[in-house]
Amino acid sequence: MSRRAIVIGGGVSGLASAALLAHDGWDVDLVEQADRLGGRAAVWEDDGFVFDAGPSWLLMPEVFDHFFRLLGTSLHDQLDLIRLDPGYRVFFEHYDDYVEIHADRARNVALFGSIENGADVALERYLESAEEAYQLAVRRFLYSTFERTTSVLTPDVIRRVPRLAVLLTRSLGRHVAARFTDQRLRQILGYPAVFLGTSPDRAPSLYHLMSWMDLADGVYYPQGGFGALIDAVARLARDAGVRIHTSTEVTTLRIDRSGRRPRVTGAEVASGDRTTVLTADVVVAATDLHHVETELLPRDLQTYPETWWGRRDPGPGAVLVHLGVRGELPQLAHHSLFFTADWDRNFRAIFSAPTQVPEPASAYVCRPSATDPSVAPDGAENVFVLVPVPADPAIGRGGRDGTGDPMVEKVADAVIDQIATWAGIPDLADRIVLRRTVGPRDFAAGLHAWRGGALGPGHTLTQSAFLRAGNASRRVDGLLYAGSSTIPGIGLPMCLISAELVLKRLRGDRSTGPLREPLAAGVHR
Template identity: 50%
Template structure:
């Protein structure tokens, strides 16, 4: 029997106090539900965490998201919560949007000003300026269609999609789904630097350009047209805002409380979620609920919290799924300022195919899982955790954020705060960082050391190593341990063709009534804006709303 629509009142229990969990709690409490969140860790935020080290007072690092994109997703969420982005966050426009360090070539800044950006493209490749204008115009059209039809929907009603537009528009949409982002960009631009600027956003979708549908050229619209913003206080400020709104609405949060099972009950031919079993301080209890919303990793929810017969997505379903990327994160405190770096920085290998192969190709991962897109470490066979550093000097495609460029609260005066993201294979065997363990694993430490060396060499900071006064790391095993992340993934399943839109999975169980999902591992996808939208889609599901537009814009 088809699951019924859960009602939008009564008692709701939410698993996880990350971005999606807090946002869902805010909207459901605003709707009139009594909401309790259970969180296995001792703080809110989940992957959007915060780190301070008493040994280096004045430094604070975000340990997760760092790019503020899709501002309307925040605007819409806060409006639904009865407030506004302006009241909750202090945003700074970043100009340039970011700095690019191509291997073997001079660095350059990528502006959010269309005319300046077109001039940059034209100077690098004659004729590319006009091509970029057309490319971004198309990206804007696709973005508008996606926001209107594919993001704010539960795909519970396919009727709205039947009138999506003309036959020509449908064919155009199909072409952008079947072609890869890499193919699409390469057909229009020749210079490798320009191709990389337009295809690297695939990484933010936990994917690689060759596997990402060309539809996602819309990502270039978000950073190159809408521009890049930064919330003062970092994404910790976003988390604190959501936490405050939740508390104001009476949401109860139980910390250091792990969900160990979803409680179900049979009746009237249906299986109903009636609460969750939790463990805290060695004690086990059942928390009753009318609705259960899991914002935990969907793989964990389905395969660990439900019995086999009630799993909509059993282990077999995940066999051919792409887990996306994991990361080694490096948080660094540096004495003195670093004018060589902008707020956001991207370092691109001239040939980055081996970088992506080491993250996404099973044949490469199985024999060299520590390549980590950089070749910095080799753990031998998957799961052994035995490290060597035979390829430690290979260059990498990495991301560096320097929030101290824009935010005086994240580093002592006259010092710099760096956050480095190195994409790696989704493989917990790579090990832990040193934040939650006494020492980092050999592969994680090797990757961090090589990334620091690369930054010093490519950005021309000869004394970087000598000026570091704090260095903290996070590895794939940390994502697995702290967030029950499938295979230690950092973001969520990759946005390939078969893992996008309605093919990504439903935001409700097909076998258990009143069990709903939110977060980066369900629809609409990965990233903070998507998590905010996933919270709204839970509200839509509970209202029985099958529309495709954002609530409040209909």
Template identity: 55%
Template sequence: MTSPSVTRNGSRVIVIGGGISGLASAALLAKEGHEVTLLEKGPTVGGRASSWEADGFRFDLGPSWYLMPEVFDHFFKLMGTSAAEQLDLVALDPGYRVYFEGETEPVDIPQGLDENLALFESIEPGSGEKMRRYLASSRDTYDIAKKRFLYTSFRSWAPLLRRDVVTRLPTLGRLLLESLDSLVSKTVRDPRLRQILGYPAVFLGSSPFETPSMYHLMSTLDLDDGVLYPQGGLTTVIQRIAALAEEAGVRIVTDATVTRIRTSGGLRPRATGVDWSDASGAVRAEFADLVVSAADLHHTETALLPTELQSYGESYWASKNPGPSALLMYLGVEGELPELEHHTLLFSRDWNDNFSRIFHEPKSIPEPPSLYVCKPSVVDPSTAPEGRTNLFVLVPLPADPAIGSGSLPAGYLGDGSGAGEPGSARLEEIGDAVIQQIADWTGVPDLASRVVLRRTRGPGDFVDDYNSWSGSMLGPAHTLAQSAMFRAGNVSKKVRGLFYVGGSVRPGIGLPMCLISAEVLLKNLRGDTSTEPLPEPVPAPAPARRDPVAQG
């Protein structure tokens, strides 16, 4: 239902997909005055950032790191509120813990720049001052990226010809052409520190050996800014954005699978709506002036448009890197696990081999893999029953749907059968080995026997649930050829009134990037080619309080 406080004076818009980019796009467009309908194929919104509950446990199904908090706050302010009003954010200290293959003691990454400089100095004498310069460069690159490269669709080069960009061109050129691993290797020698500085490439769906060193900007997020956690998990962020969208007047329809983007016109047709099917299989038509796809770009282009209207057809994808897939495990564990922090990383010794197996042919499963474990239940008791622990495990794998799909415990299919769903034998074998690896490396020898709930997901699930290209976990990797202006654009080249948002397109992968892509959409509709974030509305002054004494 349209909020009575919203004046409708814009276009009818259909948004395909209810992940964070679709929800944010719908919310901003509705606040702008457009009449917006959002169609989500799943039973709930959230996409990769959905949640799952069973036996008193609640799991974030995908993203679990709350990074770039100012991007979330900026979005909320565009919607007339703030992150402080919408979320209960907790600072994590340590931000995360790292276990290294063959090392007996983990390394804890503390909260605060000075503390991290002291940590690096204690591990490698002389590295503290080098890291100060590295993080100063990281901060500067991060700030210029936000000001000039993230909030733009690159539809015009003129706004980039600014003094702050031009004077940095030699540095920016070097950072684009040099790999992240190369820059890191010039800064620190200790292999543990090199891995700590290189692992953020995984957030970008890439490898430190192929990611441009410009992305060393990621280190400012954890080593300088620190790591936050929204109570209730990342699904709480989704819930708040969905609520704001509906409050602005967005009509959200779930169990709605879009099967075709409708077009009409001659040489350059216009998007006129979509066909979609509901949970019963009945086909419906929905008409609009504009269509925004927040779905996987490969699926949008190759499945929802005819060949002659595809801006990014199969030939485009043939030479692209899909980034990694993953094994995801959701484990309910008996008792506490003090050996693990809220965020815990396990890094294998042969870093290069791990990434080569995932990204290069012939692809294979890393042995042993580097992996990530999230344990939110200490900070957020609502995620697990008392006396039990919630674990989310992510193991990067090659983007190959043939690896299989995951399992669902008996009684949780949602169709009343109670039969459960077995996972592929290969994926479950990997899961067994990973649980044992966590046990061995972190010193919890009885971990496997303490698991009381287990669900897995794999590359096949990403295809089935998100129409993900090649079973990719995140979207196209942030290699040089797939970053910034080289990444797929936000506007169809062949269909007027068709726009793209989400991790497949500019600016890229991750929840903050998806929020920014929604703002880039708004700029495109306004004809705004600026590079800065949109101005935040000035809050209305609070009404003056009456002084009963003065009034008396």
């Protein structure tokens, strides 16, 4: 039987999908419009600095290890993974002292107790609940295609239905506020909602499971940066026989309407001034789902037409700032968070119409050179800043050395000043030797990101689990989806799992857990 596949998109989910399919016996072409692989996790290099252009936190290492073991290797064999201590440092507006989250659960429990009386006991209970929710999610939800939603109604889930109902209908913000009084602790426990593309008052409290990851399981970093992950997955894909085409864009999906149901037969691709046709039995769109559905398919074959997207939350946009800084910056940890005092106002500005860029804005700062000397020249620091803003391309594009659009550069100037003031680095601006910004319009243009979103559709209640966009077209046979737009959601671990869900769908596997390691090739319908 012919088993040819095209994968659209060379980000983590596309590369992982291609590697798994090729390992399973498929003949695979991967098409990436950019001149380099990585997608949101691409790498940008200049003057001896190596910047991760997107993801910079590594959580859930067991998901990465499972993926690699499916392919007959391991996380240890592919990446030099470091557990960060401190995991991250948090600066608070109007507070002189920062708070550090450690790599040790017991120390974090003691830390909470030192800030608020009784918060140590409360955190222990919170983390116990978070771990239980996390283990249930991995066992029953994250690895499910939801091809039949009843498949997740296992005895262990049914027993927890009353508790799950509460966790799904109460917001993370309310869940945290009921247990902790100190605003700093509330912010530390609520901020993971941003990693899910939403805010604490919009994320279901089921996602308190995120705090088990960073407060108990730990925050990790792959030596060499996240480009090392892209290189590892791309290498495994090529070793399995995948043909990778960069600087090549899919312009049209080929559909055969002659049968009982329309079926994908391939794609037209453009590279420079040359257009060719790639034939396939299956197409995996591991790129922005809005673009695929509304631009590459005719209206009558769209599972998710524009009217569907009009009722959805795109998650936040972002202004990214890459800085090369002369001298050392011990005031910053590998990861640092800067939280504004008016927390609710900050999130309303981003998510509630009419949206606006918050002033001041909470921000995330990464200094990978604190851990990895390979990412900056001797005597310099690598600094990556992310400022959540509305998902709105009108905010503009970035540029080199202050040449981006005015609003983007205004955000960059403000956050550099904020870091300098809150972290006590008064000469920070004077020590910058390289500056590059990225704005929401760059995400829209370079990644086809819906509304210029930085992460993907936010994990609100109606955009989580089986309520999120599914991983298969309901109108075109052979057209499958992977990546942050679809199940299970946002983040590198979720993108790896989404690739596995593609394979499970093709195999007719409706189980709720991970596939058995290593992957047994050739198991399919």
